[in-house]
Amino acid sequence: MTEFMLKYFRTKQKEVQSEKTYDTQCPFCSMQCKMQLIEQTIVTRKKYSAVGKDNPTTKGRLCMKGMNAHQHAFHSERITHPLLKKNGEFVRVSWEEALQYIREQVTSIQTKDGHDALGVYGSASITNEEAYLLGKFARVALQTKHIDYNGRLCMSAAATAANQTFGMDRGLTNALSEVPHARVIMLAGTNIAECQPTIMPYVEEAKENGAYIIVIDPRETATAQIADLHMKIKPGTDAALANGMLKIIIEERLTDEAFIKQRAEGFEGVKRYVTSLSLEDISEQTGVPIEQMRKAAVKFAREETGMLFTARGVEQQTDGTAAVRNLLNILISVGKIGKFGCGYGAITGQGNGQGAREHGQKADQLPGYRSIENQKDRAYIANIWGIAEENLPQKGVSAFEMMKKVHEGEITGMFLMCSNPAVSNPNANFVKAALKKLKFFAAVDLFISETARLADVILPASSYLEDEGTMTNVEGRVTLREASKPCLGEARHDWQIICDIAAALGKGRFFSYESAEDIFNELRKASRGGIADYSGITYERIRKEGGILWPCPEHRHPGTKRLFETEFSHPDKKAKMCVVPNEPTVKKDEPTEDYPLCLTTGRVMSHYLTGVQTRRSAALRARHFESFMEIHPKTAEKYKIEDRVLVKIESKRGSIIVRSKWSESIRPDTVFVPMHWGDSQNVNCLVAEDLDPSCQMPGFKVCSVRIRRADDKDVNKLS
Numbered sequence: 001m002t003e004f005m006l007k008y009f010r011t012k013q014k015e016v017q018s019e020k021t022y023d024t025q026c027p028f029c030s031m032q033c034k035m036q037l038i039e040q041t042i043v044t045r046k047k048y049s050a051v052g053k054d055n056p057t058t059k060g061r062l063c064m065k066g067m068n069a070h071q072h073a074f075h076s077e078r079i080t081h082p083l084l085k086k087n088g089e090f091v092r093v094s095w096e097e098a099l100q101y102i103r104e105q106v107t108s109i110q111t112k113d114g115h116d117a118l119g120v121y122g123s124a125s126i127t128n129e130e131a132y133l134l135g136k137f138a139r140v141a142l143q144t145k146h147i148d149y150n151g152r153l154c155m156s157a158a159a160t161a162a163n164q165t166f167g168m169d170r171g172l173t174n175a176l177s178e179v180p181h182a183r184v185i186m187l188a189g190t191n192i193a194e195c196q197p198t199i200m201p202y203v204e205e206a207k208e209n210g211a212y213i214i215v216i217d218p219r220e221t222a223t224a225q226i227a228d229l230h231m232k233i234k235p236g237t238d239a240a241l242a243n244g245m246l247k248i249i250i251e252e253r254l255t256d257e258a259f260i261k262q263r264a265e266g267f268e269g270v271k272r273y274v275t276s277l278s279l280e281d282i283s284e285q286t287g288v289p290i291e292q293m294r295k296a297a298v299k300f301a302r303e304e305t306g307m308l309f310t311a312r313g314v315e316q317q318t319d320g321t322a323a324v325r326n327l328l329n330i331l332i333s334v335g336k337i338g339k340f341g342c343g344y345g346a347i348t349g350q351g352n353g354q355g356a357r358e359h360g361q362k363a364d365q366l367p368g369y370r371s372i373e374n375q376k377d378r379a380y381i382a383n384i385w386g387i388a389e390e391n392l393p394q395k396g397v398s399a400f401e402m403m404k405k406v407h408e409g410e411i412t413g414m415f416l417m418c419s420n421p422a423v424s425n426p427n428a429n430f431v432k433a434a435l436k437k438l439k440f441f442a443a444v445d446l447f448i449s450e451t452a453r454l455a456d457v458i459l460p461a462s463s464y465l466e467d468e469g470t471m472t473n474v475e476g477r478v479t480l481r482e483a484s485k486p487c488l489g490e491a492r493h494d495w496q497i498i499c500d501i502a503a504a505l506g507k508g509r510f511f512s513y514e515s516a517e518d519i520f521n522e523l524r525k526a527s528r529g530g531i532a533d534y535s536g537i538t539y540e541r542i543r544k545e546g547g548i549l550w551p552c553p554e555h556r557h558p559g560t561k562r563l564f565e566t567e568f569s570h571p572d573k574k575a576k577m578c579v580v581p582n583e584p585t586v587k588k589d590e591p592t593e594d595y596p597l598c599l600t601t602g603r604v605m606s607h608y609l610t611g612v613q614t615r616r617s618a619a620l621r622a623r624h625f626e627s628f629m630e631i632h633p634k635t636a637e638k639y640k641i642e643d644r645v646l647v648k649i650e651s652k653r654g655s656i657i658v659r660s661k662w663s664e665s666i667r668p669d670t671v672f673v674p675m676h677w678g679d680s681q682n683v684n685c686l687v688a689e690d691l692d693p694s695c696q697m698p699g700f701k702v703c704s705v706r707i708r709r710a711d712d713k714d715v716n717k718l719s
């Protein structure tokens with residue numbers, strides 16, 4: 001170090017009058033990286049930075065979003081007191097006034113339109129305690145059947161596929177520590193390099209150990225760059241590609257006959273079907289050369305160990321469940337599950353994408369992954385909640401279907417917690433119109449999001465730095481995030497807000513908790529004996545052990561690292577294989593003469609979901625301050641679209657204007673737009689509302705569009 005630098009650092013050190021550190025956890029993706037927030041006070045100014053902290057899942061790693069997460073948490077636009085819309089303008093009100101308004105509205109809707117006229121829309125970015133409580137709030141405080149959450153748009157296809165094939169859904173069947181030991185890894189529709197960056201070192205380590213990496217993606221992503229084989233698939237055709245690979249595996253006699261015989265059901269039907277298919281047809285449909293299919297299939301079957309990972313590229317389709325099931329057919333046919341270095345992972349999306357789908361926020365579900373349609377499950381939970389079983393509502397409808405019910409007049413009031421459906425739901429214009437139609441709409445958020453703008457009342461919540469609770473990460477490991485800071489202004493924790501509303505509605509006796517830990521202890525009881533059994537997990541144990549993998553049915557149980565070693569979770573203990581047709585049953589929004597290009601949507605590293613948080617982080621915003629359309633130069637030339645110009649993209653439902661970005665990494669028949677912006681850049685103004693019939697997942701990854709250079713008139717309309 002030079003003399004000059006030493007002097008500089010000494011002066012800097014003197015400027016720092018005090019330094020405090022807070023142990024926390026990133027609020028964004030499912031990796032839930034543990035980190036330390038460093039607060040330095042320099043004269044009167046506070047300066048923050050974040051560094052990774054060691055833990056079993058992320059081992060001290062952190063990506064740019066985690067490093068900069070505090071920037072939105074400390075942003076001046078955080079809402080710090082309740083806001084009520086009066087004459088079209090939000091005005092500051094007290095909690096008493098906000099809660100009284102809510103009580104009046106709820107009572108009026110319940111009297112005029114019935115209990116089921118109120119909908120609750122939850123989130124997988126809240127803690128397990130809050131997800132559990134929101135489910136209880138809908139059923140006990142509001143007595144409505146209508147509750148669902150944003151995870152429906154995220155993990156529902158993978159979850160349904162795993163339930164159908166294995167009889168149980170935990171994102172990863174094996175702990176991540178096994179990944180470096182897999183000899184072949186297939187990454188289908190998952191861009192981990194940008195979306196779960198701190199998982200990448202596991203795959204990189206596997207590669208260093210000699211593993212063969214297969215990537216299936218229409219784009220050459222940062223993830224595809226580490227692949228030994230990249231199948232640049234036409235969007236929406238993964239089910240057919242899996243059929244092609246199955247055909248090759250079966251015809252080349254690479255199946256694990258003993259495993260299939262002992263552990264699976266349905267293989268003969270699959271065999272009959274796939275052998276009847278033509279590889280030439282599949283190659284034509286998927287755009288993947290037969291030789292690539294063969295290479296992938298043979299490699300995956302022959303290597304001793306292998307793991308399959310899927311994410312939203314495969315799953316966010318109107319046949320997402322079927323496509324995942326067909327990839328699982330491959331895994332089972334070669335016996336690569338339930339063993340060391342062999343397994344499946346649906347790479348979870350949101351911070352609590354796993355836990356929030358286990359404890360009762362889903363329309364058909366009760367805590368512990370219990371079913372609301374099962375008599376025994378209903379009776380068990382009713383007893384924990386202290387209500388009569390017959391007073392527990394039946395199942396409701398999925399997230400987007402609730403929006404349809406608003407248009408149909410069946411739902412007239414809504415509570416929204418921690419989501420931005422006006423940007424994240426398909427056919428966003430239809431969704432915005434629904435939200436505007438509501439007689440009563442309450443949103444709980446950190447900011448006035450595109451959706452909160454449409455609310456009658458906004459309640460201020462606490463951020464990851466203020467709120468304590470458990471989050472279940474990508475591995476199925478239950479982790480504890482402790483609070484670092486007090487609530488901002490009059491903001492309250494999501495769980496407190498739920499309890500306060502329940503109390504205002506006269507249901508306070510069912511919702512009296514002193515802390516998040518109190519709620520967790522009730523959740524443990526509610527999950528006991530269920531599939532997602534948390535009963536052996538306590539805050540104290542998590543603090544000591546750094547996280548516990550469920551199921552964990554008793555205090556001495558160490559948690560479960562690997563699933564399905566000797567049996568699957570169906571009553572007959574067998575995995576269920578099934579025939580998946582090349583052509584989906586619900587037609588995709590495929591290119592037509594009028595809308596000749598295929599639009600697919602997704603993410604970039606620096607932004608998170610609808611961008612409400614990351615667009616408010618100076619460092620992250622600087623990386624991408626506006627949306628863009630990735631387009632192959634050949635296609636761009638055909639449409640006379642230069643690089644970095646504004647383009648109008650139109651579908652049958654709407655239009656948006658974003659900047660072009662030439663890239664040779666995308667298929668020429670496909671364009672890509674990220675999902676992180678609202679209003680005139682909201683890609684969901686284009687996406688169709690058709691849903692996968694098995695899980696009600698929208699087809700976010702295939703949308704037919706036409707494009708042209710935006711003209712002055714288009715641009716003028718923006719301002």
Ligand SMILES: Nc1nc2c(c(=O)[nH]1)N[C@H]1C(S)=C(S)[C@@H](COP(=O)(O)OP(=O)(O)OC[C@H]3O[C@@H](n4cnc5c(=O)[nH]c(N)nc54)[C@H](O)[C@@H]3O)O[C@H]1N2
Nearest residue numbers: 189190191195235236311312313349350602603605608609
């Ligand atoms: N930086 C960042 N990280 C995130 C998030 C974020 O918003 N930003 N969100 C989090 C959440 S909630 C989620 S769900 C995950 C999502 O994580 P991913 O699913 O990995 O992310 P996506 O970009 O939506 O889609 C993954 C890939 O699928 C490809 N794809 C598109 N269509 C198809 C297809 O038909 N078949 C195949 N095989 N691939 C296709 C896309 O080109 C894309 O590279 O990320 C989490 N992490």
Ligand SMILES: Nc1nc2c(c(=O)[nH]1)N[C@H]1C(S)=C(S)[C@@H](COP(=O)(O)OP(=O)(O)OC[C@H]3O[C@@H](n4cnc5c(=O)[nH]c(N)nc54)[C@H](O)[C@@H]3O)O[C@H]1N2
Nearest residue numbers: 150154418419420421424444445449461601609610612700
């Ligand atoms: N076209 C297209 N659309 C997609 C996808 C896609 O790939 N393509 N992906 C889908 C997927 S995978 C997902 S997960 C969804 C996500 O969609 P959304 O749930 O709508 O996304 P977020 O941006 O996470 O919205 C979270 C909101 O909650 C607020 N918030 C953050 N933390 C807290 C908190 O602790 N408490 C409260 N009360 N509020 C908080 C934020 O400010 C923000 O307004 O989008 C889906 N939509």
Ligand code: SF4
Nearest residue numbers: 026029032033063066
């Ligand atoms: S966004 Fe995901 S990978 Fe990045 S720091 Fe946060 S939890 Fe870790």
Ligand SMILES: [Mo]
Nearest residue numbers: 153154349350
């Ligand atoms: Mo997601």
